[in-house]
Amino acid sequence: MANTLRLYLTCIRNTLEAAMCLQNFPCQEVERHNKPEVELKTSPELLLNPVLICRNEAEKCLIETSINSLRISLKVKQADELENILTKKFLRFLSMRAEAFQVLRRKPVQGYDISFLITNYHCEEMQKQKLIDFIVQFMEDIDKEISELKMSVNTRGRLVATEFLKQFV
């Protein structure tokens, strides 16, 4: 189980290292504009092939690159109803704070749970390796956090139930 996680993350890391070669590119259509080309997708010569990395049916990662920007979309595993709402709540919490995270996208891409948008400006400000480390650590942290939240809910449920039933004994 942990084995596939390592492989999945290594694959994503390698793909990001190859894909994160961004340079400044002013907009071709409109003068004096500079837009992330991966969001607009107007000129096919500026886009690379998107790469889809699937760990299993429930978890996948889509990496779309263009000349000046890179978009990473993640779909996180949600086994049951509880994990579903915990994931939605947590990722919505993060997306609301996209401003603080800088590389996070406010809305996930259709069909995914959370998305990052990395532009050439981010690459100029931050070191590429550390940025990739951040993305991979983010993915690990999401998994860890969701499972810890679920465990805390179950533990609290058990405690609540035991205390209540003890009152009758």
Add this chain to the structure above:
Amino acid sequence: MILLQSHSRFLLQTLLNRVQNLEKSVELDYHWVEFDDVRYHVQVSMKNPHILLLSVSLPTPPLEAVFLGGLPFGAIEAIKAAYGVIVQILDPPRDGFNLTLKLNLSKLPPDEEYKHALLVKIASVREVVLGAPLRVILKYLASRTVAPDMDHLVALVHRPNESFFLVPQAEKVTVVFPMRFKDSIDTVLATSFLQEFVESRRTAGLSNAPPCLWSHSPPLELKGATDDALSANAGFVTFVIFPRHVEGKKLDRTVWNLSTFHAYVNYHVKCSEGFMHTRMRRRVESLIQALNRAKPDQEKTKKTAHTRSFKRLSLKDSCTNSSS
């Protein structure tokens, strides 16, 4: 505080303050609301500092659990039995309230412990009044009989416009709670909590606790109840109470725990959500710290009295939208 306490802390505080300063004339007029829409009003006037008027308003009962005479059945007897001569029920109650009690604080017993216990009991007026019908039914259970002309399916109110159901029998009482939550997240959390109730019952130490069941659809005991009584988005919880759960001192505790079961689950669902928010905030902070590590170290500017600090031009300043 894991369990909900039966006395209202604010009311107890007010009573203790009054009792300690009985001779001081003071004007008091407090209104407050507690969980499940129970409202209180306390009034003390300057003229009679040892008289305290306490009014209680109960949650609106749904159609199947309507109060006859403005109070749940058995409430008046329960008040008289619990409080004795200190309390006088005023009829009609204050406008907007179900019950008004006139407390004569000079008639409190002199013994400190007894006085404190009685004040705690007065502060638990909610338990006495709202839990009165349940107490009546469970008292009959303790003597292994059923109250005469009791319906087969009894509906008692515990939240505004919502009730829970009892099937009183001679050797056991089955209590069914339809659990309803307004928010979808609350519903999912509550469902997982309620399933824990069933699981924990199976552990060794709790084999004497009432058997507990959870089901998504209305159980058989609710056959014959109205349709909106039968809709519950977090399922139905069934407890089976036996005489051993209501003998002697356990009766009051059982009445309180059952009357506030829904409130208890709701309280812990909300605590759980609050805790999750705290965790998420902490996680966000640690992630932002990880992101800041990706930035190359900022130049540290020294500020002394004589030197001015200069801001180094960074690449950020040169990257603007209008750059060609």
